[in-house]
Amino acid sequence: MRLLRLAAEGLTVLTRNRIRALFMTIGTVLGIASLTAVMAMNDGARAQLEQHLNRFGADKIRVHAGGGRMHHGGERSSTLTLEDGKAVALQVAGVESVNALLFIPETDVRHEGSSSKAIVIGTSPEGLDSPMNELDSGRGFDRTEADEMARVCLVGPALQDKIFGGADPMGERLMVNQVAFTVIGILKPQGMGFGGMNIDERVVIPISTAMRRVFRVEYVSALEIASNDRERIEQQAEEIRKLLAERHHINAGEEEDFHVMTASGMAEFRLAAVNKLSLLVGSLALLCMLVGGAVMMNILLVSVGERTREIGLRRSVGASRNDIFVQFLTESVVVNLVGMVAGIVLGFGVALVLSTVLPEMPVVFSLKGAGMAVGFSVLVGLGFGTLPARRAARLSPVEALR
């Protein structure tokens, strides 16, 4: 109770001198703001990655046709084949299934008067199980339809709007590259970029139909390989790379005409970049808080000097050394806590604004970041408040009153 009164007295002094309090908080506000913003971006990046990985599948290995950078079918390469897929299934241990995919972007699709460009994806019926191909309504195609090269298709929600004007397309006819298809299902929105195209404007058809009837090609765009041994997935990826290099007659040192990816490999690469940035900005935030703490300490030291008489008076009316110490320490801790709250609000606000300007950089309010903010500001408040508080407490009342 008495302690509360002392703390309240420290607080009153602060509110009576707002400009001074403002200067004392600046370091903390900026430090905590940058910390909060960094943590929000870091957590946002992690959450986004996790989402991507869930779609990709932690037990999946993907082989994309075309070498160098990762291409989502943007660049055609005709060297990856169904036979490559069969070879992987037969020769690499721990492979559960191989699903071949064909991506043909910028394909003409038409329904009655309206037409558009869409990305056509050919897949096996098993490939429909991927979370990427979740159905909103209707049904997928089955093995029999795939074997018969049936002309059935699933359409993305954005394409439904574009071609069918939002009307129910079920059972309607859709011309894909001048071949007539029947719409049997509508896909759920994914909202993910796909090589510069809107993935919700896609048409999914059996890969057999795509290869033989629509595009008449012998190659595939990608192989999606499911492993039944998650622990060995990186080794499997390496085995697949070697096998395909051999099959494609690529010598050591030459650039490969395909690209093998795993979820964790992709995640590690991206997370490393995120972490590097976070570490940099995080250390800047810490530095900012330390500088701010030093500034606060100096302001408090000056204020102890200015308030010598006040301290002497308080001692004369019954404040012990301890009381003066508590009162001054309250000032620095409260200043830091207030600065912290302002910093969290400011930092998250900045992060939110950034994420609306740069949509590929999502933010998530980070509880870990908030925890760190509380910890740091209390530490700075106590750490840099102790010296001035001790100096105030040690003043001799007789000399202070002079």
Added chain:
Amino acid sequence: MIRLKRIEKTFRNGGVDTPVLKGIDFSLDEGEFVALMGTSGTGKSTLMNILGCLDRATAGQYEFDGRDVVALDDVELSRLRNEKIGFVFQQFHLLPRSSALTNVMLPLVYASQYPADARERAEQLLAMVGLKDRMGYLPGQLSGGQQQRVAIARALINRPRLILADEPTGNLDRQSALDILDLFSDLHRQGHAVVIVTHDQEVAARARRVLHMVDGRFEREEVRP
């Protein structure tokens, strides 16, 4: 109430010892009105600081209400100051950004028990010293005499038995000084023990007992009926 025996105080400065009090024997009874007189540098303020438990003697014994003050630690001394002693200073020492009322209530911040009627008490005291309609004023908005009256009200808020005043009229014009002295006489009549440090004969004339200090010792004592 108070008993000092052979109190000595020596200040050490740069290796040089300066004795300021050279063996003071002094006792003060409940409700007495005493003036400490002397020219500046005779040690009267130092004695007052020791009496008020703001400073410690270098040697000697000090009893307050039968308690050995020399043995008390900082927390106990602070509590003694808070509960039993009210100070009035020459420079008033009010908090400049706080109202008269808040200034009067300041000692209660450090009291071990915060009284439920703190505000009423402070208002009554301000009314008693004639500042009923100035309670919300800041010290800068008050005259010197009014500020000193706020300081007296502050000294009384915790109902101390001893009032210590160090040159309380030193910074005041003549009329204000007389008003303040009247206040001290009233306090004495109400039963407070009052010790005033002064070099002013007119101030000392109010006291029943006047102790003249010269060079760290009591030189003579006058007692009036």
